[in-house]
Amino acid sequence: MSEHTTLYRKWRPIDFASVVGQDHITSVLKYQIANGRSSHAYLFCGSRGTGKTTCAKILAKAVNCLSPIDGNPCGKCEACTLIESGADTDIIEMDAASNNGVDYIRDIREEVVYTPAALKKRVYIIDEVHMLSPGAFNALLKTLEEPPQHVVFILATTELQKLPATITSRCQRFDFKRISTDDIASRLEFIASKENISVTHEAAKLIGRISQGGMRDAISLLELCSGKGKSINIALVNETAGVMGRGVSAEAVTAILKKDIQKIFEIIGDITSASADITIFFGELIEFYRDMLVIKSTKDAKAYLDLTDEEYKATSALCEHFTKEKLLYHIKSLADAYNAMQRSITVKRVTAEMSLVSLTDDRISVTPEALLSRIASLEEKLASGSFSVSPTEVTISGVKPTENVKEEAPKKVLTTSLSPLSSWAEVIETVERSDNFAAQILKQSKGYTDGTKIVIKTSNSFSPNILGRPDVKALIATGINLVGDISGITPDSIEITVDQNLKYEDDPFASF
Numbered sequence: 001m002s003e004h005t006t007l008y009r010k011w012r013p014i015d016f017a018s019v020v021g022q023d024h025i026t027s028v029l030k031y032q033i034a035n036g037r038s039s040h041a042y043l044f045c046g047s048r049g050t051g052k053t054t055c056a057k058i059l060a061k062a063v064n065c066l067s068p069i070d071g072n073p074c075g076k077c078e079a080c081t082l083i084e085s086g087a088d089t090d091i092i093e094m095d096a097a098s099n100n101g102v103d104y105i106r107d108i109r110e111e112v113v114y115t116p117a118a119l120k121k122r123v124y125i126i127d128e129v130h131m132l133s134p135g136a137f138n139a140l141l142k143t144l145e146e147p148p149q150h151v152v153f154i155l156a157t158t159e160l161q162k163l164p165a166t167i168t169s170r171c172q173r174f175d176f177k178r179i180s181t182d183d184i185a186s187r188l189e190f191i192a193s194k195e196n197i198s199v200t201h202e203a204a205k206l207i208g209r210i211s212q213g214g215m216r217d218a219i220s221l222l223e224l225c226s227g228k229g230k231s232i233n234i235a236l237v238n239e240t241a242g243v244m245g246r247g248v249s250a251e252a253v254t255a256i257l258k259k260d261i262q263k264i265f266e267i268i269g270d271i272t273s274a275s276a277d278i279t280i281f282f283g284e285l286i287e288f289y290r291d292m293l294v295i296k297s298t299k300d301a302k303a304y305l306d307l308t309d310e311e312y313k314a315t316s317a318l319c320e321h322f323t324k325e326k327l328l329y330h331i332k333s334l335a336d337a338y339n340a341m342q343r344s345i346t347v348k349r350v351t352a353e354m355s356l357v358s359l360t361d362d363r364i365s366v367t368p369e370a371l372l373s374r375i376a377s378l379e380e381k382l383a384s385g386s387f388s389v390s391p392t393e394v395t396i397s398g399v400k401p402t403e404n405v406k407e408e409a410p411k412k413v414l415t416t417s418l419s420p421l422s423s424w425a426e427v428i429e430t431v432e433r434s435d436n437f438a439a440q441i442l443k444q445s446k447g448y449t450d451g452t453k454i455v456i457k458t459s460n461s462f463s464p465n466i467l468g469r470p471d472v473k474a475l476i477a478t479g480i481n482l483v484g485d486i487s488g489i490t491p492d493s494i495e496i497t498v499d500q501n502l503k504y505e506d507d508p509f510a511s512f
């Protein structure tokens with residue numbers, strides 16, 4: 001049985017000199033080793049794939065090496081060869097994500113008093129240390145308070161903020177940076193040349209970009225692409241990564257601008273049926289918006305962007321249809337949806353759809369970001385003299401909006417048999433506790449009753465898609481029975497109607 005050696009493991013740096021993009025860390029570590037001034041506890045923080053574990057392994061070897069060269073492990077001495085053979089028992093690696101128990105840390109506490117079996121120092125590498133249980137943290141703290149001379153702790157984490165200050169203050173901390181796209185690309189090209197893999201420079205850069213500063217992901221993707229036995233170009237990378245490419249992001253942005261809701265459902269549908277990960281697509285879309293924001297807010301935007309001339313031109317063109325505030329608002333909303341998707345896998349698709357659809361109309365949200373975005377667009381219209389009564393109008397050169405909202409003079413909409421529910425705001429509050437998104441939509445509506453049934457009127461033609469869902473109706477019914485003017489309301493006795501002329505009190509822009 002031969003173990004499959006991945007490219008990442010095969011090309012994992014064996015000394016500090018070959019660690020990419022973390023010179024600010026490796027130079028300090030090398031200095032410490034060369035001068036015999038290593039610490040008892042290190043904390044390596046940074047996002048995944050930036051080299052934390054790699055550096056921990058090199059450091060573990062370096063502190064034990066009998067004749068380090070310029071702070072690097074020599075790779076030849078008894079200690080180095082023992083560690084490389086994997087036969088040593090003094091370097092202990094533990095993944096707190098799979099072993100967060102207090103018992104394990106207690107074991108460490110008991111064994112630290114004994115001297116190492118064969119090496120100078122016993123090194124404990126604890127990965128994802130933020131996952132330790134509170135009890136385990138306490139036990140670890142006791143050990144860190146009085147560490148024996150022959151013990152070194154290297155703690156690694158992707159989430160520094162989850163660590164107790166009592167732990168971080170006892171460690172020497174190093175922050176690993178995301179590796180730049182260029183650094184990743186040149187490392188990939190180096191590995192490719194050694195492995196007889198043909199990859200274009202553009203494709204190597206794209207892999208770097210997709211991996212977002214993580215070398216491990218980048219090398220894995222390179223390996224995945226090379227497995228297809230073809231020369232690696234941009235198309236192959238996109239296909240392999242299941243990335244939709246910037247074209248699809250541009251299409252989604254265009255659909256949002258044109259309020260083309262059908263197109264939005266189509267795009268998400270295509271991604272789902274291609275079995276691609278919607279979360280990855282959202283990551284790309286956020287990146288696309290970020291590029292637009294850079295173009296919108298800086299003079300020399302190209303210097304900060306990783307784009308080809310063609311991509312730059314296409315992105316700038318779309319960017320013209322946004323104010324800075326609108327871009328910020330969209331990025332914030334997309335990031336919220338992105339986080340929600342990572343928490344709940346089952347509703348990914350719905351979250352994606354709802355998020356994009358809500359971006360077609362600022363009025364769906366009453367967050368400060370949405371309001372700022374609306375103020376900015378009104379200001380712009382006033383300033384340009386092209387003020388229009390319809391805040392939903394967007395025209396993209398060459399394409400017509402798919403939906404024309406005509407503003408008519410307000411009409412009286414209340415029918416005599418219905419009277420408003422005076423406690424509507426409270427009802428919305430009860431819904432907000434379980435479903436924030438539905439509550440935001442409800443804020444654009446008014447509740448009425450004729451004594452037996454509830455009629456919810458909304459001016460937004462999209463709202464019934466949300467409010468009509470059985471789970472949302474049930475929440476509304478519960479809320480009305482709890483705080484409403486009447487009781488005995490069932491989900492079935494709730495009706496939702498669209499009234500374009502409806503005004504709601506908490507909408508400061510209703511008069512525009």
Ligand SMILES: [Zn+2]
Pocket residue numbers: 064065066067068073074075076077078079080081
């Ligand atoms: Zn050595």
